[in-house]
Amino acid sequence: MSAAEDTILICTDLDRTLLPNGSQPESASARPRFGVLAAHPDVRIAYVTGRHQALVDEAIAEYGIPVPDYLIGDVGTSIYHVQDGDWQPQRGWQEEISASWGGRDGAALHALIEDIDGLLLQEPAKQGPCKLSYYTPQDWERDARLAEIEARFEANDIAANLVWSLDEHAGSGLLDVLPAAASKLTAVQWLIERVGLSADHTVCSGDSGNDLAMLTGPINAVLVANATADVRADAASLADAAGLSDRLYQAKGGFHGMNGYYASGILEGIAHYLPQTLEFWSHIDG
Numbered sequence: 001m002s003a004a005e006d007t008i009l010i011c012t013d014l015d016r017t018l019l020p021n022g023s024q025p026e027s028a029s030a031r032p033r034f035g036v037l038a039a040h041p042d043v044r045i046a047y048v049t050g051r052h053q054a055l056v057d058e059a060i061a062e063y064g065i066p067v068p069d070y071l072i073g074d075v076g077t078s079i080y081h082v083q084d085g086d087w088q089p090q091r092g093w094q095e096e097i098s099a100s101w102g103g104r105d106g107a108a109l110h111a112l113i114e115d116i117d118g119l120l121l122q123e124p125a126k127q128g129p130c131k132l133s134y135y136t137p138q139d140w141e142r143d144a145r146l147a148e149i150e151a152r153f154e155a156n157d158i159a160a161n162l163v164w165s166l167d168e169h170a171g172s173g174l175l176d177v178l179p180a181a182a183s184k185l186t187a188v189q190w191l192i193e194r195v196g197l198s199a200d201h202t203v204c205s206g207d208s209g210n211d212l213a214m215l216t217g218p219i220n221a222v223l224v225a226n227a228t229a230d231v232r233a234d235a236a237s238l239a240d241a242a243g244l245s246d247r248l249y250q251a252k253g254g255f256h257g258m259n260g261y262y263a264s265g266i267l268e269g270i271a272h273y274l275p276q277t278l279e280f281w282s283h284i285d286g
């Protein structure tokens with residue numbers, strides 16, 4: 001998986017970041033331009049998503065987005081290297097993260113918390129080997145309930161990372177219970193190390209709560225302009241608290257005639273950190 005020195009790694013969320021499946025309109029030239037950028041020989045693409053591999057395949061077919069070089073799926077709990085149409089799971093990552101649950105699986109964790117108010121188990125297809133996922137009400141008493149879940153796990157020696165996002169489109173909350181060692185950020189960092197890239201040549205992009213760890217850490221990141229005001233404010237204050245405000249770019253729109261939503265926000269942010277990428281795609285008409 002080794003890469004050349006000038007290789008650029010783009011790590012992007014899918015739903016409502018690269019995929020225009022939100023309520024805002026998409027600039028017509030954005031995805032074609034992203035496709036041309038992705039095809040450049042110096043560029044590697046990683047999708048970093050809550051989706052599992054089969055649902056990523058569906059998105060590729062439905063939206064005509066590029067087949068990636070890597071997939072970080074299931075909210076950072078699975079990693080694949082994609083070569084010649086073959087999705088190769090990186091088992092080393094799963095072994096590394098699964099220890100946090102003390103050898104227990106999602107069903108065992110569910111049994112510890114299932115009576116907590118507002119938790120509705122997601123469909124079996126949305127559960128993973130290291131991912132236990134629930135729907136919650138949109139106006140769920142998040143802080144109190146998460147503390148309750150935390151306490152139950154602690155009492156059972158389980159170290160979990162609780163990631164809550166709002167699906168504004170569906171009007172519901174999404175709670176992912178992951179091993180403590182797993183997040184979109186830690187998975188991206190593992191990938192960078194394995195591929196042998198420098199973090200300086202990496203840019204991450206996202207739009208919602210489960211992207212915040214990845215967007216407010218030490219890696220160059222862009223928040224697309226269709227993110228809600230709450231997410232924008234949370235991202236800004238988390239990055240500020242970590243002293244990493246210069247690693248977070250908030251897309252504004254008005255860049256090469258595009259609105260800053262979805263793929264156009266990604267392109268705007270990548271060009272902010274790595275202006276050399278402009279010549280990879282700016283010949284494509286707006």
Ligand SMILES: [Mg+2]
Pocket residue numbers: 013014015016017206207208
């Ligand atoms: Mg998203």
